[in-house]
Amino acid sequence: MYELNDRNKIIVFTGPDGSGRKSVAEAVGQTFGMEKIVSFVTRSQRPGEVNGQDYHFITHEAYDEMEKQGEFLESVEIDGNHYGIRSLDIESKLNHIDSVYLIMNHEGASILKKIYGDKVIRLFLYTDRRTVEERERALGLPEEVIEKHLSHYDLEMGYRGSCEHAFENYDLGQTTYEITNTLETYLQRDLIDKD
Numbered sequence: 001m002y003e004l005n006d007r008n009k010i011i012v013f014t015g016p017d018g019s020g021r022k023s024v025a026e027a028v029g030q031t032f033g034m035e036k037i038v039s040f041v042t043r044s045q046r047p048g049e050v051n052g053q054d055y056h057f058i059t060h061e062a063y064d065e066m067e068k069q070g071e072f073l074e075s076v077e078i079d080g081n082h083y084g085i086r087s088l089d090i091e092s093k094l095n096h097i098d099s100v101y102l103i104m105n106h107e108g109a110s111i112l113k114k115i116y117g118d119k120v121i122r123l124f125l126y127t128d129r130r131t132v133e134e135r136e137r138a139l140g141l142p143e144e145v146i147e148k149h150l151s152h153y154d155l156e157m158g159y160r161g162s163c164e165h166a167f168e169n170y171d172l173g174q175t176t177y178e179i180t181n182t183l184e185t186y187l188q189r190d191l192i193d194k195d
C-alpha cells in the first residue's frame, strides 16, 4: 500500500447515480485544485462520454490482465461490468498534489475507507428517486441504464449513515457551496471569506 503523507486527502463522492456527484465533484475539484482519479471500466462508452476523462474504457480481457498483475487498488463488479481504480494513478497524483477525488458506489467508498482510514472523506449526495429518474431521462440515458441505476437506488441510499457527510442536492450552487465549506475544514486552503 502506498504511504500517504500528512497533507494527503482522498475525497470520495458517493450516493445514488444521478444525484449530481459528477457535477458537484467537478466544481469543487476545480475550486480546490484537486484532480480526479479516473476509473477503468469494461462497459461500453455512452454518447458524450470521453475516454480518459469519464473513464478509461477497456476490454474485459485487458481488465482481467490488469487485475492479474495486481494493478487495482479497488475493483468491483456492477451489473456485469468491472470498475476499478489503479493504485499507480493515486500514487502518482498524490506525489505532486495534496488531494484527489473519486466518484464511486458504496462498495468502492467502503474499500478505500478500509485501506486509507482518516485520509478518506466520504461525501454522500442524494435526491429523491423521482428526481434522479427525471435527471437521467433529461440527460438522454437509455432506459435500460436508468432502470439499472434505479435498481441500486435503495442500496446506495442505505450507505448514507456510513459517510462522513451527507448533502441533499437540489440546488447545485447551494450544494457546491456547502461542500466547499465542509472540505475547507479538512483542506485548510483559506478559501472562505471570514468577514
Ligand SMILES: Nc1ncnc2c1ncn2[C@@H]1O[C@H](COP(=O)(O)OP(=O)(O)OP(=O)(O)O)[C@@H](O)[C@H]1O
Pocket (backbone or CB within 6 Å): 016, 017, 018, 019, 020, 021, 022, 023, 024, 103, 135, 136, 139, 169, 170, 171, 172, 173, 175
Ligand atoms: N442540483 C441539481 N439540479 C438540477 N440538475 C442537476 C443538479 N445536480 C446535477 N444535475 C444534473 O443531473 C444530471 C446527473 O448529474 P451527474 O452526472 O452529476 O450525477 P452523478 O451522480 O454523477 O450520476 P452518474 O453516475 O449517473 O453520472 C446531470 O444532467 C446534471 O447536470
Ligand SMILES: Nc1nc2c(ncn2[C@@H]2O[C@H](COP(=O)(O)O)[C@@H](O)[C@H]2O)c(=O)[nH]1
Pocket (backbone or CB within 6 Å): 016, 017, 039, 040, 043, 074, 076, 078, 083, 084, 085, 103, 104, 105, 106, 107, 108, 109
Ligand atoms: N466501486 C467503484 N464504483 C465506480 C467506479 N467507477 C464508477 N463507479 C460507480 O459505478 C456506478 C455505475 O456507473 P456507470 O457510469 O456505469 O453508470 C456509478 O455509481 C459510479 O459512480 C470505481 O472505480 N469503483
